[in-house]
Amino acid sequence: MPRILPRRDGPEDARNRLAPRAKAALHESVNESASRTAVIVGAGVSGLAAAVVLRRRGWRVTVLDSSARVGGAARAFRRDGFLCEEGPNTLLVSRPETRAFLEETGMLAKACEAAPDAQNRFVVFGGRLVAVPASPAAFFRSPLLSLGAKLRLCGEPFRPRGRDPDETLAGFVRRRLGPEPLRELVGPFVSGVFAGDPERLLVRHAFPRLWRLEQEHGSLIRGALKKGGGAGPKGKLVSWPGGLQELPEALARETGDVRLGAEVSALRREGGRLVVRVFDDELGADRVILATDVDTAARLLAPHLGDALRPFREILWAPIAVVHLGFRREDVAHPLNGFGVLISRARGLRTLGALFSSTLFPGRAPEGKVLLTCFMGGALDPEATLLDDDALVGQTLRDLDPLLGLKAAPAFRHTARWPRAIPQYESRHGEVAGACAAAEAALPGLRLLGNFRGGISMNDCLGNAVAAAREM
Numbered sequence: 001m002p003r004i005l006p007r008r009d010g011p012e013d014a015r016n017r018l019a020p021r022a023k024a025a026l027h028e029s030v031n032e033s034a035s036r037t038a039v040i041v042g043a044g045v046s047g048l049a050a051a052v053v054l055r056r057r058g059w060r061v062t063v064l065d066s067s068a069r070v071g072g073a074a075r076a077f078r079r080d081g082f083l084c085e086e087g088p089n090t091l092l093v094s095r096p097e098t099r100a101f102l103e104e105t106g107m108l109a110k111a112c113e114a115a116p117d118a119q120n121r122f123v124v125f126g127g128r129l130v131a132v133p134a135s136p137a138a139f140f141r142s143p144l145l146s147l148g149a150k151l152r153l154c155g156e157p158f159r160p161r162g163r164d165p166d167e168t169l170a171g172f173v174r175r176r177l178g179p180e181p182l183r184e185l186v187g188p189f190v191s192g193v194f195a196g197d198p199e200r201l202l203v204r205h206a207f208p209r210l211w212r213l214e215q216e217h218g219s220l221i222r223g224a225l226k227k228g229g230g231a232g233p234k235g236k237l238v239s240w241p242g243g244l245q246e247l248p249e250a251l252a253r254e255t256g257d258v259r260l261g262a263e264v265s266a267l268r269r270e271g272g273r274l275v276v277r278v279f280d281d282e283l284g285a286d287r288v289i290l291a292t293d294v295d296t297a298a299r300l301l302a303p304h305l306g307d308a309l310r311p312f313r314e315i316l317w318a319p320i321a322v323v324h325l326g327f328r329r330e331d332v333a334h335p336l337n338g339f340g341v342l343i344s345r346a347r348g349l350r351t352l353g354a355l356f357s358s359t360l361f362p363g364r365a366p367e368g369k370v371l372l373t374c375f376m377g378g379a380l381d382p383e384a385t386l387l388d389d390d391a392l393v394g395q396t397l398r399d400l401d402p403l404l405g406l407k408a409a410p411a412f413r414h415t416a417r418w419p420r421a422i423p424q425y426e427s428r429h430g431e432v433a434g435a436c437a438a439a440e441a442a443l444p445g446l447r448l449l450g451n452f453r454g455g456i457s458m459n460d461c462l463g464n465a466v467a468a469a470r471e472m
C-alpha cells in the first residue's frame, strides 16, 4: 500500500507537525530486517526514478523529502483554467534509459506529445520573430546570418579539432562556427537551457553532445550528417495533462513509502550501514542515495570530506523568474505557431524568452485564451529576479509587445522566482565528478544523484538515476 504522507501546508508547518506520524514510521523501517534497504533523500525526479527502479528489483525503499510535496523543481498548478508550470515545462525524452523507464512505468503512454507546431522555434532578429532554420536549404535562405557568416560555416568541416578540455561554449562556437552563430543562435539557446553565460559554461560538461561530435568526427557538420540529423539531441518532447509534476506523483505512488516534511540533517556510517537523521530520529539502511540539490549534499557530507567538497561549493547557480501571462486569443496578433521565442542578449531586452505554452500542449489555457510562459534573470541578469511582481510583468510586456503584437493587458498573470534555479557547469566543473567519487568512496553504500552531475535536464536526471539504481 503506498504510504505517502501528503501535506497541504508549508514546509515549516509540515516539519512541526511531522513528529508523531512520521516518527513512528521511521522506527518501523529502522527495525525492519529486510536485507536490501535503501533510503533516498530527495523526492524530485532523480530520487523517485531511482526509488522505482530499486523497488522493482525487490529493495525496500524509503524516500524522504523536506518539502510538503513531491516533485522538487517540477511543480505546476491550475488557476482560472490556466495550467502554469513554475519549473520545467518540457521533457525531451532522448536518452535510451529514460525512454525505457517511462515505457516500463507506463508514463510514456500517458504523456502528451508537443504539438507539431513546436518544431518552429523563433529568435528575435530585425525587431521581429524569425524561425530558426530547420534544414540546410532554409538555413542558407535565412536572414539570421550574413552571407560571410554562411560561407564561413562551409569551412567548418575542415577546421582542426580543439585540444582544450576546458574550452567555454562561446570559445568553441566562435572557433568552429564564427561569432554570428554564437550571437544569433547559440547564445539564445543557452539562455533557454542553462539560463547561462556561454562565455563561462564549459562545452565538454554543459553540452557534451557537441563536444563529442567534434572529438569523434572532427567536425560538427560531418558528425551531425553521420548521425543522420542536426547537432541537437533527438527525441520525444512530452509533458502530461496535469503538467510535468504528474511524473513524480506517479513515481511516488509506485514507490509507496514517501515521507514528506522529513528534512534530513545528518548522515553517518555505523556498523556497516548508513544512517540518516531526520529531526531527532534516525533511519538506517544498506544504501543511501542523496538526490538533493548540491548545497544540501555538500552540507550533509561536510563532516566526512571537508575540503574535498570544494567543487560542490564552487558551483554557481543561475536565478530565474518565471512570468505567466494569459491573454484572450484576439489580443495577441502573432499566431503563436511554435515552441516559443528565445532572445539574444544583443537585442538589449531583459526577457530571456517566452514559451507559447498553450500551443505546446493541450489544456494549458481556457477556450479562446492563450498562455505565455516567460523567463527573466539567468546568469547574465540575476538582478531581474529581484524585481517585484508588477515590475517583472511590466518589463515582460514591454519586451514582448512589439514582437507579438499585444493589444490588451493580460487577463491572467502569475510570477514565480527560483533564486537557485540551474547549476552552472562552469570552470572546474570537471572536478565535481571527482568529488562525487571521493564522497562515495568515503561512505560505502552512498550514491549521489542530481542536476549538479551529468546533466541538468529532466531527461538526464532520469537517465542518470535509472542507470545508477540498476548498477546498485
Ligand SMILES: Cc1cc2nc3c(=O)[nH]c(=O)nc-3n(C[C@H](O)[C@H](O)[C@H](O)COP(=O)(O)OP(=O)(O)OC[C@H]3O[C@@H](n4cnc5c(N)ncnc54)[C@H](O)[C@@H]3O)c2cc1C
Binding pocket: 041, 042, 043, 044, 045, 046, 047, 064, 065, 066, 067, 070, 071, 072, 073, 074, 086, 087, 088, 089, 090, 091, 092, 262, 263, 264, 265, 291, 292, 293, 296, 320, 322, 418, 420, 421, 422, 449, 450, 451, 456, 457, 458, 459, 461
Ligand atoms: C525554472 C526552471 C525551469 C526548468 N526548465 C526545464 C525544462 O523545461 N526541461 C528540463 O528538462 N529541465 C528543466 N529544468 C531543470 C530540471 O527541472 C531540474 O534539473 C530537475 O528537475 C532536477 O531534479 P532533481 O530530482 O535532481 O532535483 P530537485 O527537483 O531539485 O529535487 C531535490 C529534492 O530534494 C529535496 N531536499 C533538499 N534538501 C533536503 C533535505 N535536507 N532532506 C530531504 N529532502 C531534501 C527537495 O525538497 C527536493 O524535492 C528547469 C529548472 C527550473 C528551476
